Amino acid sequence: MISFDLQKLKASERFGYWREVLCNVYVSLTPEPDDRFDFSGSVSDHDLNGIGVSKISSKKQIISRTPSGIRRDADAFYFLNLQTRGACGVVQLGQEQLTKQGEFVIVDSTEPFSLDYVSEDWEQYSFKIPKQMFDAHIGASRTALLKKVSAESAVGDIVINYLTSMARRAVQLDTNPDEIRKSMFDLIRLGLTEGEDGNPSRHCDMRSGLRQYILNFIELNFSDPTLNPAKAAAHFNISTRYLHKVLEEHELTFSQALLERRLQSCAEDLKRGRPRNISEVAFRWGFNDLSHFSRAFRRRYGTTPREYRRSEMEKSDF
Known part of the structure; x- marks a missing residue:
């Protein structure tokens, strides 16, 4: 920057x-x-x-x-x-x-x-x-x-929100720029073609673009402990029911995608051994219940957070 x-x-x-x-x-x-x-x-x-x-x-x-x-x-x-x-x-x-x-x-x-x-x-x-x-x-x-x-139209509002989020968080998006860029072009194209007739795939494209935008919204905000489907739906000015409908074609639900992203970041912190306090790792990435975090982590990685950190640290010693 x-x-x-x-x-x-x-x-x-x-x-x-x-x-x-x-x-x-x-x-x-x-x-x-x-x-x-x-x-x-x-x-x-x-x-x-x-x-x-x-x-x-x-x-x-x-x-x-x-x-x-x-x-x-x-x-x-x-x-x-x-x-x-x-x-x-x-x-x-x-x-x-x-x-x-x-x-x-x-x-x-x-x-x-x-x-x-x-x-x-x-x-x-x-x-x-x-x-x-x-x-x-x-x-x-x-x-x-x-x-x-214009943000006054339904499609335009989605496109404007996405571009605004991109611009505000451009420095943070360097870790996954290709996917962000693809979504940007998909949504720009939807905004530019809004209102055009004779495009039978338009509704499908719209759903696909919105689905990716929701997943990117999770990527940008997963550390927020208050993030949930209702909050995401409000951000896009759509109903929670419609948000779930948009995501149902994807292999993950909103809650599953959010949990997976949080667990990935926790695992990365534990692998590096920082910070030392496991509860601090959990709270840093959006968990507010340590019992829930431990159960979810064990289901995902087959071991407790403490055992996972010890195993990963031992690997790094070799």
Whole structure:
């Protein structure tokens, strides 16, 4: 993760540095602020297995992608810009969109575009996706450009929630980036095709995407001792009954998937011998009942947590 915050610079130096930051993190861009003398902004950026995930905020300005900027860059990207505060007017290829909080559009770095941040205080999550990667997963189609996806629709809400969780936890997702990335593309495709007719597999795709999103939600939150099906269902704005229905095609139920993930992390801690207190291991990964933890662990690994740790530590001595 790299971060840039203009507040640490003198006011007279901020805007010049801002353009350098934008060009380094994104592509060659031309910003024009509403006020050069009262300017502030910040950018944080993390590479998630080839996809740049950034958080950007600033004051009112217009950021342009010009033909000269395009000529300076050798690589091509799509930018999925998710508005989390304020509003942005987007223009590309003769199309216009206004994105507000909880909405995103996609722009193409190989064509000129304009981003008019009309709010005095705005914030975005931006996903910098190599064009070749995007085309392989979504398809090389102009229809994806500037099609607005909004959290106001059922599918859009799921997609927006997933992308928001990804951006907030990008650093933590490095352990399993391929699966996270696949789910991201599946859900983006669902969001972009919402409302299209003549797609008989759409409902199946939707269920499959939501099922993976639920499993990823468990992956991100399994250490929370209060996590249960009702809490997960509330997060996705669906009923608990529907959550179970979505997962029933998968070989694990919600509770089984949650228990398995917690036990895996406990086993890893015990294998390393840290921390020494077994109850601390259990509580760290979401268990709040030691008897339940011991029984579940023995069913899963065929031995008690204490015996498992002793056996694993003895193996490491050889």
